[in-house]
Structures are given as C-alpha cells and as structure tokens.
Amino acid sequence: MENLILIDIGGTTIKFGIKQGPNLEVLPAKPTPKTLAEFYTCLEAVVASLKKQYPIQGVAISSPGAVDQKTGVIKGASALPYIHNFKIQAELEKRFDLPVSLENDANCAALAEMVDGAGKAVKDAIFLVIGTGVGGALVENKRIRHGAHLLAGEVGYLLLGQEMTVSQAVSPVSLAKRYNTKTGRNISGKEVFERAQAGDEVAQAEVEQAMQTLATLLYELQYSFDPELFIIGGAISKNEQLLPLLRAHLAKIKEHVEIADVMPEITVCKYHEQANLLGAAINFEHKMEA
Numbered sequence: 001m002e003n004l005i006l007i008d009i010g011g012t013t014i015k016f017g018i019k020q021g022p023n024l025e026v027l028p029a030k031p032t033p034k035t036l037a038e039f040y041t042c043l044e045a046v047v048a049s050l051k052k053q054y055p056i057q058g059v060a061i062s063s064p065g066a067v068d069q070k071t072g073v074i075k076g077a078s079a080l081p082y083i084h085n086f087k088i089q090a091e092l093e094k095r096f097d098l099p100v101s102l103e104n105d106a107n108c109a110a111l112a113e114m115v116d117g118a119g120k121a122v123k124d125a126i127f128l129v130i131g132t133g134v135g136g137a138l139v140e141n142k143r144i145r146h147g148a149h150l151l152a153g154e155v156g157y158l159l160l161g162q163e164m165t166v167s168q169a170v171s172p173v174s175l176a177k178r179y180n181t182k183t184g185r186n187i188s189g190k191e192v193f194e195r196a197q198a199g200d201e202v203a204q205a206e207v208e209q210a211m212q213t214l215a216t217l218l219y220e221l222q223y224s225f226d227p228e229l230f231i232i233g234g235a236i237s238k239n240e241q242l243l244p245l246l247r248a249h250l251a252k253i254k255e256h257v258e259i260a261d262v263m264p265e266i267t268v269c270k271y272h273e274q275a276n277l278l279g280a281a282i283n284f285e286h287k288m289e290a
Contacts, residue, residue, distance in 0.1 A: 072089025
C-alpha cells in the first residue's frame with residue numbers, strides 16, 4: 001500500500017509516520033492531549049498537513065485498549081479513557097475523509113515482527129511486550145487471534161498461583177517500586193538489573209523472582225498454545241541479561257518437570273520504537289484485503 005499515514009497512540013506521546021511503499025519515515029511525535037477535543041485537533045492537523053504533501057490513501061492507527069475491528073470501538077481500558085466505548089473509527093474517517101484502520105498496539109507490534117522481524121521464519125508465535133505492565137498477542141498462521149472478548153494475549157492479567165498478576169510481578173516498573181520500597185532508593189527497573197549484576201542482594205532477589213515468574217509464564221503458555229516462538233518486546237528486550245536469565249530459569253523448570261521435552265524458544269524483537277507504526281500499516285493492508 002502506497003502513502004499511508006501511521007499513528008501510534010500512547011499515554012504520553014502520539015507518534016506519527018508516513019509509509020510510502022516499503023519506506024517508513026518517522027515524523028515528530030506530539031504530547032498526548034488531555035481531552036477528546038484536543039485529541040481530534042491534534043490528529044486532524046497532522047493528517048491535513050500530510051494530505052497536502054502526499055496522495056494519502058488511508059490512516060493506520062495503533063491504539064491502546066481492546067480494539068473491536070468489526071465495530072470500530074476501542075473497548076477495555078487505558079490511560080486515555082476518552083478514546084473508549086464509542087465508534088471512534090467512524091468518527092476519525094469522517095474527520096480525515098480517509099479510510100481508517102485501528103488495532104491494539106501489542107497486536108500491531110506482533111504483526112511487524114511476524115512479517116519482517118524476529119518472527120519472519122515462523123507462522124505461530126506469542127509476542128510479549130513488557131513495560132509498565134505486560135501485554136501480548138497470539139499469532140496463528142501470521143494472523144492475530146483476538147479471542148471471543150478481544151482478550152487473547154492479555155497475559156498480564158494471569159496470576160500463576162500468586163497474589164500478584166504477571167504484570168505486577170514482572171514489569172520493570174513494579175520491580176523498581178518493590179526495590180525502592182525495601183531500600184529507600186529511587187531508581188528505575190533498568191538500574192535494578194544493573195545493581196543485581198553488580199552484586200546487590202536485594203536487587204538480585206527481585207530480578208530472580210521476576211525472571212522465575214516470566215519463565216514460568218513462558219512454560220505455561222508453551223504447553224497451552226504450543227507456539228513455535230516467543231518474541232519479547234518492550235524496553236526490557238534491549239537488556240542483554242534477559243535471554244540468559246530466562247533460559248537459566250527454563251532449564252530449572254526442565255529439571256523439575258522431566259516429562260516436559262519441549263522448552264520455549266525465545267528471542268527478542270527486531271523492531272522497537274517503530275514496531276507499532278509498522279504493524280499498523282500491515283493491519284491496514286489486511287483490512288483492505290478482507
């Protein structure tokens with residue numbers, strides 16, 4: 001598809017891009033507006049400007065929340081309550097005077113990785129994005145599986161037999177909060193990993209617990225959905241310690257469950273900040289093909 005405007009709606013910033021054939025140009029991001037009226041004004045201004053420069057064919061959007069592509073409604077919840085529970089896709093199509101596609105941000109990132117990223121060589125995968133929380137996407141035969149309630153891949157809600165959800169146990173943000181509460185410091189999740197590597201015993205305990213939970217999640221999902229590959233995204237995917245730590249914990253699980261002869265195949269994403277924009281374009285093309 002030629003000349004698509006790409007929009008990635010985030011809680012802090014909205015990213016923009018223009019895709020001309022295979023080429024992606026990332027444009028300056030803008031702070032996420034506080035109200036729906038300001039949101040419309042922001043997006044309309046960018047789209048109107050780009051329509052003057054290019055023969056635009058459509059607008060592809062990556063969004064938080066549970067996106068119902070049949071109704072054009074963003075269900076669920078996010079940091080932007082004003083985008084939820086009304087026919088926002090139809091409203092944007094009217095305002096832009098262009099076709100618009102909407103898809104969940106984790107699903108968009110997964111599509112990007114499956115088409116030309118870490119999952120290019122496989123058909124079935126589970127994509128996990130680990131950031132403020134833990135989100136994800138299930139991919140079957142290169143297509144997103146949404147589920148009956150648009151919840152497929154929302155692994156952050158799982159408990160795994162503990163009081164905390166997976167998001168609370170694994171997220172670097174939550175990990176940092178627990179460490180800071182215990183030590184009186186004020187450092188980031190990335191710094192907790194660094195302190196753990198340097199020998200800080202409190203940091204080591206927090207990182208070990210988080211990695212044990214994540215490895216257990218991968219194991220449970222392997223024997224529930226049996227994907228060919230797990231792809232991990234989010235800021236944590238840039239941490240060189242991540243895969244060795246996870247593989248060490250998976251090896252311990254294998255020792256404990258001798259009957260388990262298949263262990264999860266894991267890798268990190270190829271695309272980082274650009275994944276949502278690229279995946280939004282792929283979703284638009286899928287929509288046009290349907």
